[in-house]
Structures are given as structure tokens and as C-alpha cells.
Amino acid sequence: MGHLIGEKLYKEKIMLKRLISPLLFLLFAWFIVTSTDAKTIIAGIAIFLIGMHYMENGFKLFSGGVLETVLEKFTRTTPKAIGTGFLATSVVQSSSLVSVIVISFLSAELIGLTQAVGVVFGSNIGTTTTAWLVSSLGLKIKIAHYALPMLIFGVIMGFSKHNTYKGVGSVLIGLGFIFLGIAYMKEGFETLKEGLDLAEYAMAGYLGIFVYILFGAVATVVIQSSSATMAIIITALATGQIDYISALSLAIGANVGTTVTAILGSLTSNKNGKRLAVAHLIFNIITAAAAVALIYQLKDLVDFLAPLLYISETNDAMKLALFHTIFNVLGVLLVAPFIKPLVRFLETLFCYKHEERGQPKYLTSEVMEIPASAIEALRKETIHLYDKSLEAAVHAMNLHRTEIYSDTDIDVVVEQSVSQIDIDIDKIYQQDIKNLYSAIIHYSSLAQAHLDAEGNNRIYELRLTARNIIEIVKDVRELQKNLNHFKKIKHNYMINEYNKLRSELVTILRRVQEIREEDDEDESAVLTQIEVLKEKTKDSEIALTKNIDTLIRENMIDSQMASSLINDVGFTHSICKKLLNSAVILWIRDYEVKELGDEYEG
């Protein structure tokens, strides 16, 4: 009976949930249709948001990797990272775009957590430039006049084949819509004032401050953009719909609200995204607390600084922009000295003790959205696949990596590694390697959607390399069977021949490891070495095959053994070639040099 009632209640709850969203939507639609002023304001917000969206996409295309390069190269120290975060966000007018790039760089290990946190702090100051833009340009000039030509030229440039022009076109469309949105918001607030004066409902004291902070935060969470909230606050303030102190509180609320947006966004993100969201939360809470505690002192500071910046006493909109910048700078000054302990704390969060086998280390959907980090993450994941596969392959050949990569003479390494290592290469392939390979294929497909022709070529090379690595494992599986068989029946001539094959492999593996560890500036010299090794491998295959003929003629091995050996010489040669080709793709950075390699020969 109880069970039936519970089930009925559950069904009713679901029904209610299903009804709430359409009902709220209908209510909102009715409100918009009946209220002309609200309709204009809300349409203004919608147009502003469309503009932000176009601007963000435009900068993604237009920057052509410049933004990524700046964020990667100019973030070495904390002050530099903060400065770069500020500049990047000021220029692109989107802290979310900067955040996406930073999270993807962090995941691809292009930058560290300290640098990423620095960029996020700087980005917070950068977002305050929107307030300056709206309060200075947006309200003083009739910007709607400039919006239409911008939209026209933006659409024309969209016809271009080049991403740069398309991007500039998108940025122009974005700016056009932003200007148009501000104009609509301003018009809406001006006509609203004739019928309803929101300023009459202003609450005095700290209660009012907290209520408006809450309003600001909720508005930002709903709109999902602190810049849009700031634009609304400034236009409402300029048209006298809200008083100055309420606007200051709303601005603090917008900062708090943006944190909620970041946290919601990070729920589906990897540990790096979550750690950055926590850093953002901590920063914004401290900043908001400081701003609330010192709100009257900060207001006085703004009043003192405004004349020095040629802002008139009555220009509350620009004074609000100044207040917004000052309290964000204050937040950075308060938190930046503690960035190292903060990072140490963040690193203790979201650590998973048991990482699942065969899971990628660097690949996430976010990383794939940014071309520079997508290629680097896929390269690192392919190296991860290389390490996992080589570990299995080396053990299958009864060898140990520590010995291979030591200074010990190669023949000694091979002769001393006599005991059979029990390893099920099929099982390892299924459990670890195949999953990793599948992830590389999956994520590279996602990345290709955001890349130009050159980027797609790089992805294609990496996919080919991943396939080569997989084939190495499969070739080794064949070699392992015969190696252990002849060891078991103690056939000395065959053991000797297989040791030669193992020596061959150790030589190449050792050399590839050296190339990996060396930081040789002259990459053409590295390529020359690799190509020489390929030539030598070909010679050695011929020599080994000739030796098999001698062994047959001298009746030291039978024809069945010879056929196995000939096949395995082929497998060994193929493994060596694949290892060397992989080294070219994975460790030679210069594309002009890389393209001279054998695998590029048509």
C-alpha cells in the first residue's frame, strides 16, 4: 500500500516538473507581449547576448591562434599571467572564451595551474572593460547609428573563404548587435521610467545592499553573462531607474553570479576545469566580501579618483565602471600574494585514487575546441599510447625498459635478459591500449571540426602514428609466440637469431629514447639520424635474410623454422620502421623538417 502511494506521489512529482517549464515559459511570453517596456529591455538583452556570442566566435576564428599563443607564451610568472588575462579579456570582451582556452591549455599541460589561476584573476579585471565601454561609448554616443553599418560589413566579410576575414566579420556583427542591444535597453528603461520608477523601491542600508547583491547574482545566473548584467545595470543607472549605491551592490552581485555560472559549467569539466572554478569561487567570494565591507569607503575613493580621470561628478555610469574596476583590482591585490598556497590547496582537490585503466590523460571535449591545445593534447595522448604499448611490447620480447635505456652494451642487455616474462599481450591490448587508441580516434574527430586544413593534416599524422603504434603491438604478438617457442625447445641457432632481432629492436628503442630526451635545436640533424637508422635497418634485414639462407644450407635449421624466422625478420623490420616514423611525428616539432621524412614521400 505504502509502495503504491509512494509511486503515485513520484508520478505526480514528475508530472508537475513537466508542467512547470512550459507554464513558466507561457507566463514569460504573456509578460513580454503585454508589457511594451519590458519587451524592449528584454529584446535589448537578447540582442546584446547574440552580439557577445558573435564576438566570441569571431575572435576564435580571427585570432588564428594568436590569442592561444599569447596565453601560452606570456604567462610564465604570476604578474605576467594576470596581465595577460586582463589584456586578453579586455580585447576579446569574453572571460568565458579566455576560461575555455585556459582550461584546455591546462588539460594539455601547455600551462600550469599557477599560471591558469593568474590568468583567471586577470580576466576578472578584464571583464570590467565592458562597463567602461558601455558607460563611455554606449551611453554618450548614439551607437545604434554605427550598429547597422557594422552589421552590413560583418555579413559581407562572412562571405570570405579566409577564417581571418570571416572572424573579423563575426566580430563586426557581434559589436553591431551589442551596440544595438544597448540602445534598446536604454530606450526600454527610458520609457519604463515614465510609467514606473524602480528607484522608489530602493532600500537603504546594508539590507538594501544584500538584496541588490542577490538580484545581481540571480540576474547573472539567469542571463549567464556578467557583461550583459553590467550593461543592464549601467543603462538602468544612466536612465535613473536605480540609485547609485544599489547599482554598486548589483555590480558586486554580478561578480558573485558569474562564479555560479563558472561552477555550473565546470560540473561536466575535468579536474582542471573544476579546480579553476573553485579558484574563481574563492577569488570572487573574497572580492565580494571585501567590496561589501568597504562599500562606502570604495564609493568615497571613486568620488576622489573620478575628477582625476576627467569623470564628471554627475556621471554615475562611469563612476560605476570605475568602482567595478577598483574592487576587482582590490580582489587581485588581496588574493594574488596567496596564489601558491591556493594552488597547493587546489591540487589536493578532485584527485581520483584509482584512475581507470586505458583512460586518456589529456583528452576532453573542451580541449578539442581550441586548435592549439587540441593538437598538443592529441600528441601527448599518442605519446601516452606509445609508452603503454612499448611497455607491453618490450616485456613480450622478454626485455626490461630500464635495461634498454641504460648505458649497458646492447648485446649484453639481450644476452642477460633470458628469463621469459609472463605477459598476456592480448589482454593488455584489450584492457589498456585499445581504449586509448579509440579515445584518440574519437577526440581527433571532434578536433577536426575546429581545425583548418593544416591542423587537420597534423591530426591525420597523429592518427596514423597511433595506428602504427597499435600495429607494433600486433607485430610483437607474432614475434613473442616464436621467441618463446624456440626458447622452450632450446634451439640454440634459433635463439641466437632471435637475439639478433632483439638487439635490432633495442638499438632502435634506445636511439628513439635519446631523440625524445635530447633537446636538439638542429632538428634536421635529428631527422638525418632517423633516416640513416632506417637505411641501416634495411641493410640489416638483407644481412639477416642472407644468414637464414646459410643456416638452411648448412642444415642448422629446417624449412619450417626458416619460414618463421623470415616472417619475424619482416615483423622486426616493420616494427623498427614504425618506431622511427613515430619518432619523427612525435618529437620533431618543425613541420618543414618533418615533411622531409620518408613517410611524407608520396
Add this chain to the structure above:
Amino acid sequence: MKVKKIMEQVEDFFDLSKNKQKKKQDKLLKLIASLEQKKAMIKQEIKKEARGDKHSKACYNLCKEFKVVNKLIKRAKKNIKD
């Protein structure tokens, strides 16, 4: 269609793709110069080694390197033309 044509003319005016191509060509020319230098050095060393033992391992290695450097120069020259 006409807008597309105008855009193509604007793009040609700013010469975006040609700049990129020129950068690549300059890089390849530098690469060829350094490889040619290497080739000349190897050639001298081969001569020196060949005076002693033509079939020595060092001579074999140098010959292989010479062959590879030659191949890389040829490919670099081909890539410039492409």
C-alpha cells in the same frame, strides 16, 4: 556570387596566403643551405676515411649519412617548388 568575387579581390590585395607561402619557402631555403653545408663536410670526411680503409664501419656510416642528406636536400627543393 558577386560579393564573393569582391571578397576574393580584397583577399588577394592583402595577400594573406602568399605571405604564409613565402615564410615556408624562406625556412626551406635556410634548411637547404644548412644541409648543403653538412653534405660538403661529410664529403670531405669520406675522402679522409677512404684514404685509410674504404670498407671501414666509419666509412659505411658516412656514406649512409651522405646518401640521406642528399635525399633530404632533393625533397626540400621539391617542397619549395610545390
